[in-house]
Amino acid sequence: MTFSMQRMYAIFVKDLKELSKNTFVLTTIIMPVVLALFFGRGDAVPLEVHFLVFNTAFAAVAAYIQSVAIAEEKEKNTLRGLMMSPATTVEILTGKSIVSMGMTVLTIVLCIRLLGFETANWLLVGAGMAVSLVLFTAIGTLIGLLTRTLMEASVVITPFIFILGMGTIFAEMLQGNVILTVAEYLPNFQLEYLAAAVESGAATGEIAGHFALLLGWTAAVIAATALVYRKREMGSE
């Protein structure tokens, strides 16, 4: 298995150029920044709101850009050319992932500034966010493999943005409801609880539990993506 940095970099540059000219996608990925601007005006922004914005950034930026970048290669018949070039699937997906992840990191940094987010332990919270970033990029890859057009990917991503991005906002409403008991296992809730546990100085075991769940989600989605990829082969009809 060969891996060429040069080819991966070429794909990264091409995808970045395409993204910068895709106004439809750009208007979606500024959503978390708009949320941060809106909430950042209050004096003391609660932890839940910070993570609502961060999780929205993961879903609307990382997962969405990744899914569109893959689906559109199928829609415009450009994937076939790529598959017949020396570029390997790993190079293609890595180049795309760097664009999706890079844009997400920029968005999150901007949101942290706008919201004035602080934490007692950047290392732990940062690690949790890094795992989430990988998880949501994998979700985007999976959606990209399963859809065939930009529009399809944009429709499929919507429930993900609402549930895995903004879902934590409904926690108050669902208090005592069985749905919440289940929903609490979702990765966005886990990331928020992880940060809350770090803030309140909870026992190592509790923090490790949230990490384990986040990692479990990530492993499961990556496995599902690999499975779908094998079944479909990115380029075949």
Add this chain to the structure above:
Amino acid sequence: MNESIRVEGLEKVFGNERAIDDITFSVGRGEIFGFLGPSGAGKTTTIKILTGQLRATGGKAEVLGIPAEKVNTPDVLGRIGVMTDTSGLYERLTVYENLAFYADLYGVSNKRKRIGDVLDAVNLGGEEKKKVSSLSKGMMQRTILARALLHEPELVFLDEPTGALDPVNAKHIHEGLKELNRNGTTIFLTTHNMQEAELLCDRVAFLNGGQVRLMDNPSVLRRQFADGTIVVELVSGKQVSLPNRPESARKLHDYMAAGQVASIQTNEPTLGDIFVDVTGRELA
């Protein structure tokens, strides 16, 4: 190795449809080989198998000495160029950006100059800065062709390369392909345009219903299928058809002696006529 492509008893079954049913041919190094057949004959499917995009369900195929199922590696793919009827471009990017991306994928050195050269070859010189979304269909097709030739491949597969082109641009492409071939590139092309095949190809294969019905040099085929009939147009405007028989010689002599001949034409069949003859089907 003097063969660029070798195919033996190739077969591809989709569900219960035999798209390719026992095809055998080989393409010599430096040859222009034409795969001719009507829509649905199995031309694109053959190219997909030879470029590692599809697996055959039977038979053997080798490309540049490598089994078709192992073509799908960066090394081998870097030595071939492919233009299919479903190749696409990045519409938000310019012609230059599209080609520069592929130049980087193929590790083309001296990128700027090379892109200028291939664009000239497809009659798109000076169009570098145009956005792909603003191009006509023919210009897109020529950009895709330029992209397939960018890395100076040893072997190119062209699936109906002039399908969307007007005669002037088709002619330009034909000259470009001949030039490319003179410099040693092997060309495998599919078409349902018989004139194109006649003009370009060293050898053609007639494909119909997933099988090769006939394969040879176009002029050899025409000679083989010619019946030697001569058509004489007389000064009076009357046309006389003289079959290839001794008594025709006497008739022709008489017409000429009497000064009645306005023109003489041989009745050679075109490749299109031969195709209909052999397969009982029209091409386009």
